[in-house]
Every structure is written in structure tokens, then in C-alpha cells.
Amino acid sequence: MPHRPYIVGNWKMNGTRAMLAEARAIDRAAGRYPDVQIGLAPPFTLVHTIASEAQAIGTGGQDCHTEAKGAHTGDVAAAMLADAGADFVILGHSERRRDHGESDALVKAKAEAALGSGLGIIVCVGETLEQRDAGQAEAVVQAQVAASLPSAAMAEEAGMARVAVAYEPVWAIGTGRVAAVEDVVAMHQAIRQTLVDWSADLGEKVRILYGGSVNADNARDLLAADGVGGALVGGASLTAESFLAIVAAAHSARTD
Numbered sequence: 128m129p130h131r132p133y134i135v136g137n138w139k140m141n142g143t144r145a146m147l148a149e150a151r152a153i154d155r156a157a158g159r160y161p162d163v164q165i166g167l168a169p170p171f172t173l174v175h176t177i178a179s180e181a182q183a184i185g186t187g188g189q190d191c192h193t194e195a196k197g198a199h200t201g202d203v204a205a206a207m208l209a210d211a212g213a214d215f216v217i218l219g220h221s222e223r224r225r226d227h228g229e230s231d232a233l234v235k236a237k238a239e240a241a242l243g244s245g246l247g248i249i250v251c252v253g254e255t256l257e258q259r260d261a262g263q264a265e266a267v268v269q270a271q272v273a274a275s276l277p278s279a280a281m282a283e284e285a286g287m288a289r290v291a292v293a294y295e296p297v298w299a300i301g302t303g304r305v306a307a308v309e310d311v312v313a314m315h316q317a318i319r320q321t322l323v324d325w326s327a328d329l330g331e332k333v334r335i336l337y338g339g340s341v342n343a344d345n346a347r348d349l350l351a352a353d354g355v356g357g358a359l360v361g362g363a364s365l366t367a368e369s370f371l372a373i374v375a376a377a378h379s380a381r382t383d
């Protein structure tokens with residue numbers, strides 16, 4: 128793991144104010160792991176509260192609109208997220224691609240809007256089980272990466288710290304089924320190649336996170352794997368106890 132690992136919790140559509148205690152506990156403990164960058168992406172309704180209280184963790188949104196403002200009922204602009212205190216936004220998650228028909232081109236436009244508003248971005252990609260079984264996984268994911276990332280010029284201006292890619296095989300999300308470490312390594316190499324083609328400046332530096340049923344038991348092996356720069360964690364990020372176990376694994380994968 129050449130860079131500081133990046134461990135991000137995605138609460139998805141989970142969390143009312145009652146869950147703020149978990150976010151506070153994560154933030155308090157984060158100070159013990161300065162070698163791990165930690166982010167939490169709660170529902171929009173909790174972004175401002177968590178961002179305004181957090182001392183050691185970053186706060187993110189789970190989506191943003193391409194436009195800065197206007198008649199888009201129910202949507203949230205990147206600048207609004209930034210105004211609420213967010214540091215980053217997750218874009219192109221497979222659940223948004225599935226539930227809202229988000230295309231690579233739309234994800235790219237959102238990524239550019241987010242960078243333009245000063246946010247960091249985590250651009251999600253991943254193949255379905257059918258695509259993997261058909262031997263198309265790497266080609267599908269490489270095409271998603273190439274078409275979903277913001278322009279290289281915008282990303283280069285923002286810098287590597289504000290750009291990350293999350294590889295999340297769709298069949299591994301919320302299923303308890305984790306990709307084999309060797310498959311994760313192979314896919315991360317394929318993504319890296321696409322990133323290098325995209326930007327000579329950033330391609331080698333952008334962190335590639337793994338996501339899909341990461342938990343305290345499998346985190347260490349995944350995070351120690353060649354090319355894995357962190358984890359995007361869903362279910363196991365919902366309690367401080369299970370999320371911090373993953374943060375601790377990232378710390379030990381780095382220091383052992």
C-alpha cells in the first residue's frame with residue numbers, strides 16, 4: 128500500500144440522528160490512526176451535523192447533481208454538499224446505476240461538478256456476476272473507469288488526494304461474498320492501466336479502493352493486497368465497533 132490507506136464508510140439509506148453516536152465514536156477513535164484516512168458518507172440529512180462535529184474524519188455525500196442549482200426536485204448540488212461541510216462525494220455507486228439508471232457519462236458529469244465545487248470524489252465501478260462469468264469483468268470495468276472519470280485536466284488540477292476509484296463487484300455488495308484476493312489484485316492492475324492511459328500525471332497515484340462485503344475478518348488480507356489503496360465499506364460501517372475494526376486492519380496492514 129504505497130499511499131495512506133483510505134477507509135470510507137457508506138451508510139447508504141441508513142441512519143437517523145440516533146446514529147450520530149456511532150459517527151462520534153468513529154471520529155473520537157480516528158485520532159488513534161493518523162496513518163489511515165477515514166471518511167464517512169451518511170445520508171444527506173446527517174452530513175451537516177457530522178461534518179460540523181468531526182475532528183479527525185472526512186464527511187461525504189453519496190451522490191450529487193451535475194448542475195449547480197435549478198428545478199431538480201429532490202436532488203442536491205455539489206456546492207450544497209460543500210456548503211454543508213462535506214469533503215467528498217461517492218459517485219456512480221452500482222445502486223445508483225441500478226436504481227436511477229445512471230450512465231458512465233452522467234457519472235463523469237457529476238464528477239466534474241463535484242471537483243468544480245471543491246469536493247473529493249470516489250468514482251465507483253464494478254461488474255455484474257453475469258459479466259464476470261462471461262469473462263468480461265476486466266473489459267467492462269476498464270470501460271466504466273475510462274468513461275466515468277472526470278477530464279484528466281480537471282483531476283490534475285484538483286490533485287490525487289481528491290480523486291479515488293472504488294472497485295466494487297456488484298455480486299459482492301451486501302452479499303457476504305467477497306472477491307478472491309487474486310481477482311482483486313488483477314482487477315486493480317487493470318484499473319491502474321486505464322488510469323495511466325487517462326492521466327500520465329495522476330494515473331499511478333490515484334487510490335483504488337475495494338468494496339464488497341468488507342468486514343473485520345477479511346479486511347486485513349484485502350488491504351494488504353498489492354494495489355489496494357483502501358476500502359469502501361457498507362454494512363460493516365454502520366457501527367463504530369465493526370468499522371473501527373476495519374480501520375485497525377488498515378493500520379496493521381500498513382505497519383506489519
Ligand SMILES: O=C[C@H](O)COP(=O)(O)O
Binds near residue numbers: 359361
Ligand atoms: O459502498 C459500499 C459497498 O456497496 C459495499 O457494501 P457492503 O460492504 O455492505 O457489501
